[in-house]
Each structure stands twice: as C-alpha cells, then as structure tokens.
Amino acid sequence: MPEESSQPQLVRALGRWSMVALVLNGIIGSGIFALPAKVDALIGRAALAGYLLAALAMAALVGVVAELSSQFREAGGPYLYARTALGRFAGIQVGWFLWLMRLTAAAAVLDVFPTYLAEFWPGATAPVARAAIMVTLIGGLAAINYRGVRSGAGLSNVVTIAKVATLGVFIVAGLLLARGTPPAAPAATASASQWIEALVLLVYAYGGFETALIPGGETKDPRRDMPFALLGGLAVVTAAYLAIHYVAMIALPDLAHSQRPLADAARAFAGDHGAAIITLGALLSIFGWLAAQLLSAPRLTFALAEGGDFPAVFARVHPQFRTPHVSIVVWAALALGLSIYGNFMWNAVLSAAARLVTFMAVCTSLMVLRRQQPAADAWRAPGGPALAVFGIGFCALLISRLAGQHVAIIALVAGLAAVNWLAVRPRASA
Numbered sequence: 001m002p003e004e005s006s007q008p009q010l011v012r013a014l015g016r017w018s019m020v021a022l023v024l025n026g027i028i029g030s031g032i033f034a035l036p037a038k039v040d041a042l043i044g045r046a047a048l049a050g051y052l053l054a055a056l057a058m059a060a061l062v063g064v065v066a067e068l069s070s071q072f073r074e075a076g077g078p079y080l081y082a083r084t085a086l087g088r089f090a091g092i093q094v095g096w097f098l099w100l101m102r103l104t105a106a107a108a109v110l111d112v113f114p115t116y117l118a119e120f121w122p123g124a125t126a127p128v129a130r131a132a133i134m135v136t137l138i139g140g141l142a143a144i145n146y147r148g149v150r151s152g153a154g155l156s157n158v159v160t161i162a163k164v165a166t167l168g169v170f171i172v173a174g175l176l177l178a179r180g181t182p183p184a185a186p187a188a189t190a191s192a193s194q195w196i197e198a199l200v201l202l203v204y205a206y207g208g209f210e211t212a213l214i215p216g217g218e219t220k221d222p223r224r225d226m227p228f229a230l231l232g233g234l235a236v237v238t239a240a241y242l243a244i245h246y247v248a249m250i251a252l253p254d255l256a257h258s259q260r261p262l263a264d265a266a267r268a269f270a271g272d273h274g275a276a277i278i279t280l281g282a283l284l285s286i287f288g289w290l291a292a293q294l295l296s297a298p299r300l301t302f303a304l305a306e307g308g309d310f311p312a313v314f315a316r317v318h319p320q321f322r323t324p325h326v327s328i329v330v331w332a333a334l335a336l337g338l339s340i341y342g343n344f345m346w347n348a349v350l351s352a353a354a355r356l357v358t359f360m361a362v363c364t365s366l367m368v369l370r371r372q373q374p375a376a377d378a379w380r381a382p383g384g385p386a387l388a389v390f391g392i393g394f395c396a397l398l399i400s401r402l403a404g405q406h407v408a409i410i411a412l413v414a415g416l417a418a419v420n421w422l423a424v425r426p427r428a429s430a
Contacts, residue, residue, distance in 0.1 A: 019225050021161075023233030025292030026208035028163065032241065033262050033282045035205050036248040041256035042198040043190040047245055050195070054202035055238040061359055061391045062209060062230050063381040064366050069226035071369065071378035078210060078362045079303060085365035085372070088309065089421050094361045095304045096417035098210070101354035102297040103331070105208070106290060107338035108347035110134050113286050119263075119279045134339055137287070141294045142332035146318070146325050163288045166281035167240060170266060174247030177269040200398055205241070207355055208289075209233060227379045293335075298327035309424055353406045354413065360395045363388035 083091025251265035266274035302324035305315035
C-alpha cells in the first residue's frame with residue numbers, strides 16, 4: 001500500500017465539454033469529406049434516409065457504452081468493461097482489438113493528411129516529404145500530450161471548435177447559395193445488398209466515439225458527463241452529416257463520381273476560394289482527430305499495464321507532467337510506423353474488423369453487469385439489455401459481410417491476445 005500511494009496519479013482534469021469535444025473529434029475525422037459521394041453511389045437520393053437508419057443503429061450501441069462508461073471511474077474503456085464482466089481472458093482480447101483499432105485508424109487517417117495537403121503543395125506526396133510531414137504531425141501532438149492532459153485536452157477543444165465551425169460554414173453557405181440541380185441520370189432503385197453496404201459504410205463513419213471512453217481515470221464526473229457527451233455528440237454528428245450530405249447533393253448533379261465531394265460542392269456555390277476553405281477544413285479535421293487520439297488512446301495500454309495485463313512500463317506516470325508518458329511515446333511511434341509501412345485501405349480494414357469484435361464484447365458486458373451489479377451507481381440506458389441484444393445481432397450481421405482476409409486478421413489478433421493471456425497468467429496466480 002505505501003508503494004502504491006507513493007506513485008504519481010493521473011489527474012481528473014477532463015470535464016463535460018472536454019468529453020463532448022473528444023466524442024466529436026473521435027467521430028468526425030476525414031471520412032465525412034469523402035462520404036457523400038460513396039453513399040450516393042450506393043443508394044442515390046435515398047441517402048438521407050440511410051444516414052438516419054445508421055444513426056438509429058449506432059444510438060443503440062451508444063446507449064450501451066453510455067451506461068457502462070458511467071459505471072466505472074478508471075481508465076480503460078471497453079477493455080475495463082469486458083475484464084470486469086467477462087473475465088481476464090476476454091478483457092485482454094478486447095484490449096488488443098481496441099488497441100489495434102485505434103492504432104490502425106490513426107495510421108489510416110495520418111496517411112491521408114499529405115494527400116489533402118497536396119492541394120496546396122503538390123510535392124507533399126513524395127516519399128521523403130510524406131514521411132517528414134507525418135513525423136512532424138504525430139511527433140508534435142505526442143509532445144503536447146506528453147507534457148500534460150490539460151494541454152492535450154485544451155488542444156482537442158480548440159481544434160474541435162475550429163473544425164465544427166468550418167463544417168458549419170459549409171452547411172450555412174451551401175443552404176444559402178447552392179441551387180438545386182437534377183441528377184446527371186435517373187437513379188435506379190438501390191438493391192438490398194447496396195443498402196446493406198451503405199449502412200456498413202455509414203456505421204463505420206459514425207464510429208470513433210469509443211475513443212472518449214478510454215481516459216475514464218481522468219474524467220471529473222463519469223456518471224454524469226459520459227452519457228451526456230456520448231449521446232449529445234452522436235446527435236450533433238447526425239445533424240451535421242444530414243446537412244452536409246444535403247448540401248453536397250443539391251450542389252453537385254453527379255455527386256457519386258466526385259473525388260472530393262465537399263470541396264467540389266463548395267467550388268460549385270462559392271468558387272475556388274470556397275474549395276480552398278473546405279480543403280483547409282479537411283486538414284484541420286484530420287489534425288483534430290489525431291489530437292483526440294493522442295489524448296485518449298495511450299491510456300488504454302496504461303490501463304492494461306495497471307491491471308497487470310501488459311508490461312508494467314506502460315503504466316508509468318511522469319512524475320512532473322502526470323501523464324502516461326511511455327504509453328504515449330510507444331503509441332505514437334507504432335501509429336507512425338503503420339502509416340509509413342501500410343496504406344489507407346490496409347489500415348482501415350484492420351480498424352473496421354477490430355471495432356466489430358469490440359462492440360460485441362461491450363454489449364455482452366452490459367448484460368452480465370446488469371445481472372451481477374443491479375444496484376451499481378450508474379446511469380441506466382432505457383431498455384439496456386434489449387439494446388445490447390440488438391447491438392450483438394447488428395455487429396454479427398456486419399461481420400458476416402467481411403471477406404476472408406478480414407476474418408483471418410480477426411483470428412490472428414485473437415491468437416496474439418491469447419498468447420498475451422497465457423504469458424500473464426502466472427503473474428495472476430502468484
């Protein structure tokens with residue numbers, strides 16, 4: 001006990017609005033700047049209904065994680081929920097999938113930044129320049145978060161406001177200036193398969209809110225702030241996605257074939273200057289998303305190590321800055337390595353597969369904890385068990401759509417997590 005109490009502790013510095021900013025930053029990354037074209041290509045002018053259906057499905061999962069997040073006061077998010085409800089083996093499995101999901105998602109988004117920057121600097125995509133840009137970006141964000149959670153949260157808040165403001169300008173200007181144009185050709189009725197593909201794409205676009213769950217040990221009042229941030233953040237994102245797609249739809253007659261739908265839409269109603277502003281917004285969105293990841297994702301390995309499920313060095317807290325500095329540095333280095341080694345699609349596939357497994361474990365955890373701890377001090381989601389059953393079925397449907405390569409990746413990660421569990425079992429026995 002004296003040794004534990006002498007260790008530096010994390011600071012509870014994240015308030016309600018910092019958590020809202022984390023949720024918004026976790027969801028709104030670079031995807032929305034390409035999403036309208038891809039959804040329009042699948043289901044055409046019925047896309048707005050698709051956004052609403054996907055938001056309703058995600059609301060069930062958000063309700064589940066909102067209840068669980070309000071019940072815990074420690075860092076770890078879904079790893080912590082699964083470990084408590086389902087045991088150490090399940091917790092380590094979820095920890096690995098969650099870590100893989102965050103690493104590969106960050107690597108994919110980091111890979112996109114030089115591509116967007118090439119709009120202003122064509123040489124940004126050259127190999128050496130691309131690597132230098134990514135090292136500078138991820139290294140700078142890691143340094144800010146290394147020096148304190150308050151500075152990391154402050155950066156996340158500022159960038160979130162700027163990012164949402166940029167998208168807000170696009171929405172307002174588009175609604176005022178865009179003129180409705182008929183589609184280039186009459187759209188055929190979307191098939192059931194196309195609807196499922198569109199919903200899979202939209203659910204992936206709504207994902208990322210789980211990032212805000214990880215730094216639970218630095219949240220001032222998880223019981224009140226977590227549900228507010230998760231549900232409020234999803235509502236804001238849904239409204240923004242609907243408005244953004246509507247503007248792009250009325251501004252571009254051939255939306256499905258646009259490579260940069262928001263920039264092209266802005267060019268249609270505001271000229272080249274409008275397109276430049278939206279391109280800057282895309283860069284800002286990527287920067288803000290990565291800032292949120294550097295604030296939250298390294299806390300996962302901190303929680304794993306603190307629970308004895310990862311090397312103890314990952315649980316070290318800096319004596320001056322009170323941050324999990326080892327976890328921050330290792331996470332940033334791995335994300336950078338994956339982005340340089342792989343490409344956007346390679347990393348995105350890994351992130352999507354890991355997310356499905358994580359959500360299924362989280363839904364199962366809620367049903368177990370409701371039975372084991374019926375009087376827990378937590379916010380209760382209306383119809384929580386029913387939401388969990390729906391979430392498991394929905395994730396199973398998405399998993400059934402994965403290709404063989406995706407299933408192989410899931411099996412490989414599960415095997416690595418099992419090896420991890422076997423390695424730490426003697427420590428638990430002792």
